[in-house]
Amino acid sequence: MAKTAMINIRTDIETKKEIEDLYSAFGISVSDAVNIFFRQSLMQNGLPFAMQMPRYNAETLAAIEEMEEMKRNPQLYKSFDSVEALFEELNSDDEV
Numbered sequence: 476m477a478k479t480a481m482i483n484i485r486t487d488i489e490t491k492k493e494i495e496d497l498y499s500a501f502g503i504s505v506s507d508a509v510n511i512f513f514r515q516s517l518m519q520n521g522l523p524f525a526m527q528m529p530r531y532n533a534e535t536l537a538a539i540e541e542m543e544e545m546k547r548n549p550q551l552y553k554s555f556d557s558v559e560a561l562f563e564e565l566n567s568d569d570e571v
Contacts, residue, residue, distance in 0.1 A: 500528065
């Protein structure tokens, strides 16, 4: 078995939880991530690479995808010639 050395790192509880959640999404532990960082630092002879998740939540990602779909297929969606026409359409839904 390879010899190992122990490194202790202090951080606040919330940061620890968030970083554990982040790295677990990549399928690695905090210890694995630190070792990756160290190895990459040695290979690059400095700070290595950026490994990050998008900061968009599921609702925002869905809205972005919906907008992209609308751009790809504008013929499938209603358009308006004026703001007044848009509001007239929106307000007509209130009448039942």
